[in-house]
Amino acid sequence: MARVGWARITAGLGLAFFSFGTIIAMTAPARAENEHVLLALPAEGMQFLGYYVAEDLGFFAEQGLDVKHVVLAGVGSFNGVVSGSADFAFASGASLTRAAAHGQRMLAIAQMNNLPVWDIVLRKDLAEVGHFDPKAPLSVRAKLLEGRKMGTNGINALDHAYLRIVAKQGGFDVESMTVSAMAPQDTLAAFARHAIDGFVSGAPWPEQVEDDGSAVAIAIGANGEPASMVPLASSLVVTRPSLCAEHRSICMKMGHAMVMVSKAVHERPKDVLALLQKRFDKIKPDVVAQSAQSLAKIMPVLPVVDPKAIRKGDEINIDAGFMKADDLLKSYDGLSTDEYVR
Numbered sequence: 050m051a052r053v054g055w056a057r058i059t060a061g062l063g064l065a066f067f068s069f070g071t072i073i074a075m076t077a078p079a080r081a082e083n084e085h086v087l088l089a090l091p092a093e094g095m096q097f098l099g100y101y102v103a104e105d106l107g108f109f110a111e112q113g114l115d116v117k118h119v120v121l122a123g124v125g126s127f128n129g130v131v132s133g134s135a136d137f138a139f140a141s142g143a144s145l146t147r148a149a150a151h152g153q154r155m156l157a158i159a160q161m162n163n164l165p166v167w168d169i170v171l172r173k174d175l176a177e178v179g180h181f182d183p184k185a186p187l188s189v190r191a192k193l194l195e196g197r198k199m200g201t202n203g204i205n206a207l208d209h210a211y212l213r214i215v216a217k218q219g220g221f222d223v224e225s226m227t228v229s230a231m232a233p234q235d236t237l238a239a240f241a242r243h244a245i246d247g248f249v250s251g252a253p254w255p256e257q258v259e260d261d262g263s264a265v266a267i268a269i270g271a272n273g274e275p276a277s278m279v280p281l282a283s284s285l286v287v288t289r290p291s292l293c294a295e296h297r298s299i300c301m302k303m304g305h306a307m308v309m310v311s312k313a314v315h316e317r318p319k320d321v322l323a324l325l326q327k328r329f330d331k332i333k334p335d336v337v338a339q340s341a342q343s344l345a346k347i348m349p350v351l352p353v354v355d356p357k358a359i360r361k362g363d364e365i366n367i368d369a370g371f372m373k374a375d376d377l378l379k380s381y382d383g384l385s386t387d388e389y390v391r
Contacts, residue, residue, distance in 0.1 A: 083115040084299050089126035089135040090118055092202045092233060095325060095340050096166040096251030096284060097139050098348070099159075099310050105324040106317075108309040112302040123203015123230065130155060130287055137303060141207035142282035142362030143371075145384055150363075150376045156293060157385040158300055159286040159307040160354040164347040165270025166283050167208050168255035169215055171197065171247035172240070176265045183265065187274050190267045191219030198227045200236040200248035207283050207362075210369035212249040215268045217368070218275055240264070252340035253332055260336050271343040278365060282358035290383070304389025307352045314348050321345075354385035 090097050100118060103109050109116045121129045127144040129135035131153050145155055171181075171193055179193045194216045201209045209228065216223045231239060233254045239245045240258060247264065248255070258264035268274045286307055293300035314321055318341070326337050359381050366372035 083110070083113050084296075084302065085115045085117070086136040086299060086303070087134075088116050088118045089121045089129040089138040091121065091123055091126040091139065091206065092251075093120060094233060094251045095253050095329070095337075095344055096162070098314065098321075098325075098344050099161040099284065099286065099307055099352075100139065101324060101328055102310045102313055102321055103306045105328070106309075106313055106320065108306040108313075109302075111309070112306045114299070114302045114306065122232065123206035123209075125203070127155070127287060130289060133289070136292060136299070137286055137288045139284050140287045142285060142359045143207045143210060143365050144362070145282075145285060145287060146359065146362040146378055146381075147366050147372055149378055149381075149384060150372065154290065154383060155287050156290045156383070157282070157285040157287050157354045157359070158293070158304050158389045159352040160282050160349065160358065160385075161284040161286065161307065161310070161352055162344075162347040163280045163282070163349050163355060163358060164273055165211055165278055165281050166251040166344070166347060167211050167249050167268075167270045168252075168259070168266050169194070169199075169212060169247065169249045169268040170255045170258055170264040171267050172243070173263055173265050175246055176267075181265055187215065187268060188218045188220065191215050191217075192221065193267060194219060194226060194247070195221040196225045197246040198229070198244070200231050200239060200245045200250075201228055202230065202233070202236075202250060204228065204230045205371055207365070208249050208251070210365050210371060211268075211270070211278070213369040214278060214365065215275060223370075252343055253329060253336055256336045256340050256343075257332060260333065260339075271346050277368070278361065280355055280358040281361055281365070282355065285354065285385075286352075293386075293389070300389045308390050311348055311350055311352050314345050315350055318345065352390055353387045356381055356385065359384055 124144055126138040127140035130138045213223045236248045273279050322341050363377050367374050
């Protein structure tokens with residue numbers, strides 16, 4: 050029996066299945082059809098390289114998966130898995146642990162990075178007034194965020210938490226910032242007309258404004274900033290435990306596809322760069338190349354979920370003020386497995 054996730058997006062919540070018939074031909078052996086799933090992304094951006102590489106280099110097809118994707122902004126992607134309207138999501142460790150604290154224990158089967166995927170950028174003119182020094186400690190650079198109007202992909206999502214934690218390094222009240230959620234392209238437009246002073250986002254959006262000279266980077270996640278957020282699982286492949294229990298082959302195929310992604314990113318960088326330049330063809334090739342290099346730095350060679358990175362999600366939620374210390378999980382058992390990437 051094969052899983053149909055993509056058909057549910059217009060039908061509302063719930064699960065949809067269909068049964069495969071046996072294909073019998075007089076001159077050819079029977080051949081099983083692909084299994085179908087819906088994968089949710091929090092946004093369109095290169096930090097979700099795992100999906101783009103698996104789709105464009107044919108790894109999903111090679112594994113026998115037909116994967117459709119939908120964008121559910123911010124934590125909406127994770128909530129789509131919880132509700133049953135999506136089969137898999139690229140989500141953060143922070144979302145995983147926050148849900149578990151409320152009795153919604155999902156399962157991470159692959160970890161596609163182990164460092165923050167975001168940059169925090171600020172308008173160059175504002176940074177210059179504040180005597181910005183890119184070589185200064187993060188605590189000094191972060192002071193320039195005080196009182197700023199900032200954009201993020203999703204309120205209470207991990208990029209928002211990243212912004213708040215970096216801002217705390219500056220020693221000011223993070224509530225002095227005004228933070229608005231918006232899609233990446235809307236963020237760039239708002240930044241260009243000075244409706245916001247800066248934003249936090251993954252590649253390639255910050256790189257664009259850094260490249261054109263209109264912004265400077267206050268913090269760069271791929272450089273391990275801040276150290277308190279490392280190791281970080283900001284791009285986990287998450288599903289419901291019941292899906293893997295009932296349809297193990299689907300989780301096995303998804304996990305193996307992610308292993309192939311990691312291998313390709315490190316061993317076939319030219320192929321990966323070519324597909325990114327095709328998908329993001331409106332962006333300067335140099336910016337795409339810079340973004341691809343940064344993403345390769347944060348992707349593990351084998352996408353095994355790191356339990357320390359899962360716990361870091363809890364610590365980030367608490368540090369960002371999204372969760373109380375009393376809600377810290379007593380056990381992380383059952384939140385991740387390496388079964389499908391070995």
